[in-house]
Amino acid sequence: MVDLKRTLLVLASESYIQTSLFPDFACKGDEMVNEFGEAWDSADRSTLNKKALFALEKLDKYLSDYSGESYREHYTDNEMLGTSEVWNNIRSLAKESLSALNWPYEVPKQFNVIYLVEDEI
Structure with a gap:
């Protein structure tokens, strides 16, 4: 349940906190949703x-309903974290959970994860 709690804290956080938890090159929305799904x-x-x-x-149903190609930009465009109604709803549902x-x-701490970029592989 530790992973579930952590991912909920991340999803419930304001966009400026969410963006600080991942490297700039990451699709932060996609990372958050995938980590929640795994947890x-x-x-x-x-x-x-x-x-x-x-x-x-x-929350899981909402993420499923608002996924796919027509919602791709909400998860791949990091600017959408602060402007998208989808992300406002995700934060609200995570807080409810x-x-x-x-x-x-509580403000979540950064993950202890190493990200590899294509040049490093």
Whole structure:
């Protein structure tokens, strides 16, 4: 659940915090959504109360509904994090999920991840 909490904190953060957590060359929206998806897929859902499960499923469904080619720019254009209604809704749903889990919001720390750029591979 540590990974799930961390990804929810990131998704719930204001855009200026979100952008500070990833390198400039990254598609930050895409990174955040993928990390949430991995954490949600591996979460032990049997430990969640109904309210938390509902909130997390609602967030996951929203991310699924607002994905694909027609929404690509929301995840690949880093400027959209601060201007997109989609991202405002994602932040709101992530905050609802944190609340349902009784996890207070705190500014997330950077991931301990090494990003490789194509020139380094």
